Amino acid sequence: MKTYFRLLSFAKPIEKFAIPYVIATLFAIIFNTFLFTLLGPLMQALFLKDSLSKPLPSSGEKSLLDPRELFQAYIDKISTQHGDVYALQIICVVIVITVFLANFFRYFSQRYMEDLRVHTLLNMRKKVFDNVMNLHVGYFNNERKGDIISKVASDVQVVQFTVTNTLQVVFKEPLQLIFFVAVLLSISVKLTLFSLLVIPVSGFIISKIVKRLKQQATQSHESFAKMIGFLDESLSGIKIIKAFNAAERVKNKFGEENKFYSFLNRKMARRQQLASPVSQTLGVLVVVFILLYGGTMILTGQGDLKGGAFVVYLATFSQVMQPIKALTDSFSGIHSGISAGERVLELIDTKPELTNKENAENLSKFSNALVFENVAFSYGEKQVLKNINLTIQKGQTVALVGPSGGGKSTLMDLIPRFHDPKSGTIKIDGYDYKDLTVESIRSQMGTVNQESFLFNDTIFNNIAFAKPDASEAEVIAAAKIANAHEFIQNTEDGYQTFVGDRGNRLSGGQRQRVCIARAVLANPPIMLLDEATSALDTESEKLVQDALNNLMKNRTSIVIAHRLSTIQHADKIVVIDKGEVLETGSHQELMSQNGLYKRLIDMQAFND
Numbered sequence: 001m002k003t004y005f006r007l008l009s010f011a012k013p014i015e016k017f018a019i020p021y022v023i024a025t026l027f028a029i030i031f032n033t034f035l036f037t038l039l040g041p042l043m044q045a046l047f048l049k050d051s052l053s054k055p056l057p058s059s060g061e062k063s064l065l066d067p068r069e070l071f072q073a074y075i076d077k078i079s080t081q082h083g084d085v086y087a088l089q090i091i092c093v094v095i096v097i098t099v100f101l102a103n104f105f106r107y108f109s110q111r112y113m114e115d116l117r118v119h120t121l122l123n124m125r126k127k128v129f130d131n132v133m134n135l136h137v138g139y140f141n142n143e144r145k146g147d148i149i150s151k152v153a154s155d156v157q158v159v160q161f162t163v164t165n166t167l168q169v170v171f172k173e174p175l176q177l178i179f180f181v182a183v184l185l186s187i188s189v190k191l192t193l194f195s196l197l198v199i200p201v202s203g204f205i206i207s208k209i210v211k212r213l214k215q216q217a218t219q220s221h222e223s224f225a226k227m228i229g230f231l232d233e234s235l236s237g238i239k240i241i242k243a244f245n246a247a248e249r250v251k252n253k254f255g256e257e258n259k260f261y262s263f264l265n266r267k268m269a270r271r272q273q274l275a276s277p278v279s280q281t282l283g284v285l286v287v288v289f290i291l292l293y294g295g296t297m298i299l300t301g302q303g304d305l306k307g308g309a310f311v312v313y314l315a316t317f318s319q320v321m322q323p324i325k326a327l328t329d330s331f332s333g334i335h336s337g338i339s340a341g342e343r344v345l346e347l348i349d350t351k352p353e354l355t356n357k358e359n360a361e362n363l364s365k366f367s368n369a370l371v372f373e374n375v376a377f378s379y380g381e382k383q384v385l386k387n388i389n390l391t392i393q394k395g396q397t398v399a400l401v402g403p404s405g406g407g408k409s410t411l412m413d414l415i416p417r418f419h420d421p422k423s424g425t426i427k428i429d430g431y432d433y434k435d436l437t438v439e440s441i442r443s444q445m446g447t448v449n450q451e452s453f454l455f456n457d458t459i460f461n462n463i464a465f466a467k468p469d470a471s472e473a474e475v476i477a478a479a480k481i482a483n484a485h486e487f488i489q490n491t492e493d494g495y496q497t498f499v500g501d502r503g504n505r506l507s508g509g510q511r512q513r514v515c516i517a518r519a520v521l522a523n524p525p526i527m528l529l530d531e532a533t534s535a536l537d538t539e540s541e542k543l544v545q546d547a548l549n550n551l552m553k554n555r556t557s558i559v560i561a562h563r564l565s566t567i568q569h570a571d572k573i574v575v576i577d578k579g580e581v582l583e584t585g586s587h588q589e590l591m592s593q594n595g596l597y598k599r600l601i602d603m604q605a606f607n608d
């Protein structure tokens with residue numbers, strides 16, 4: 001229930017939709033109920049003329065308060081004064097007006113509910129996406145990606161549908177039920193008391209049926225998330241899949257999850273669908289009993305039940321099943337909604353591990369040095385960096401080298417504060433990172449990494465991503481520095497060419513140069529580079545390397561170098577192995593130390 005109300009809070013300001021909804025629904029119900037009671041006078045006028053002379057079931061004070069009886073009395077009067085045909089015409093006009101009004105208000109009640117539904121969906125999706133964007137980088141890994149996508153795309157939809165649907169049902173159906181029951185009671189108390197026994201009995205049976213639904217719904221949402229994750233991964237890696245002739249294997253893997261998902265859904269649907277026939281069958285059994293009992297009373301002339309009233313009773317009772325059915329359907333569906341809701345709320349409630357502390361200061365410029373003091377870091381239990389002491393002076397180029405898996409990228413990720421160290425401190429110009437806002441630290445830095453990530457947009461917009469208000473001249477200047485201007489001009493639409501999904505319409509080297517142009521345009525004092533020139537051919541590599549050299553000019557740069565030849569002129573080379581700094585110094589110093597660096601250089605020379 002707590003989950004339900006929290007989910008409902010996304011409908012805020014709920015009164016804006018709920019008040020007009022309640023009013024429209026109330027009128028819709030009143031006219032709808034009245035419509036069925038009109039059958040009584042209609043039957044009397046057409047077939048049961050003789051019974052008109054007899055007094056109505058209840059008389060005196062009570063009948064004055066009962067609109068049904070008042071209307072019947074009015075029709076009787078008209079019939080005596082102006083004839084039966086005229087009374088029939090009046091009844092027909094009233095039926096038409098009532099139908100019109102009932103549907104008019106029903107339309108508005110549905111419209112307000114739809115507004116509420118859309119509004120809830122809008123708020124919830126925004127909240128989830130905003131929160132996802134605020135989460136720390138460490139939160140995102142591949143298996144979570146599918147989960148997040150399915151929560152934003154699918155679960156949110158399930159939630160808003162079931163939550164608003166229940167809200168609608170909870171208000172409208174019981175109210176409609178009360179109105180119908182009032183009519184039934186006014187016709188025959190005895191019959192009604194018996195027939196209403198069916199409600200708790202069917203409620204009990206149905207609650208037994210739907211009991212296991214919630215657990216299955218959770219499993220089904222998780223399975224769907226897995227499928228989305230798998231789909232995303234397969235689309236991203238489609239070339240590799242094809243190259244390894246692995247399409248069959250991948251299809252089978254997807255197929256298995258798909259089968260499991262369908263199996264769960266089938267099981268759930270079966271249970272869910274069982275609820276409605278059960279309650280309907282019970283309802284029909286009761287109708288049959290009423291027919292027998294009430295019909296016998298009329299045919300044998302016992303009791304005071306009249307034919308017209310009995311027709312109204314039967315018609316109204318057949319409608320009683322409608323709200324009951326809507327209620328049971330809604331409650332059997334709510335499990336799926338609540339379980340999807342819990343998954344969405346879990347994502348909304350995930351707090352970023354890395355937030356600005358209160359009174360965090362803004363770093364306005366970088367003017368001195370970046371210092372690591374005894375920094376250690378681990379992914380979960382796995383220690384990746386320990387005892388890192390490192391000073392990077394303004395204007396220096398510092399290269400991180402070392403064997404694969406040594407921790408270079410992890411150390412690099414600590415600089416823009418994607419993670420906080422587990423112990424030790426990182427200081428910039430003497431300020432502890434933790435006393436500064438994350439945004440102000442990152443605004444001093446630009447990144448070019450191996451991934452060369454581009455958005456599915458034009459080349460111009462991809463470069464201007466760094467500075468959305470950049471002029472055309474600024475973008476072109478940045479592209480020139482990055483050695484990209486020439487190739488951009490040769491593309492079909494120049495700077496307005498679309499780069500495709502993740503930039504796949506450009507070559508690797510072109511992508512890298514657009515990324516470099518993006519970093520140049522941002523013009524930050526510190527540049528973080530994860531070189532990947534080894535993947536390029538010689539000419540392309542030279543273009544990219546020149547672009548990088550331009551980028552590093554007059555800046556503080558930290559470079560992860562895979563080609564050791566490119567960093568020999570670095571001011572400082574830091575050799576990292578197994579999470580520790582083994583050697584630090586210039587190329588000459590490290591060569592003369594005859595340690596790991598020298599071995600790496602020799603190895604690379606040998607390979608070349």
Ligand SMILES: Nc1ncnc2c1ncn2[C@@H]1O[C@H](COP(=O)(O)OP(=O)(O)OP(=O)(O)O)[C@@H](O)[C@H]1O
Pocket residue numbers: 379382384403404405406407408409410411
């Ligand atoms: N997100 C992660 N979760 C858990 N472990 C990780 C994660 N990222 C990296 N690691 C582990 O941390 C260690 C250091 O990885 P890192 O990527 O920093 O090394 P690297 O020196 O940059 O390697 P390479 O030169 O191959 O890119 C590795 O053992 C790696 O398996």
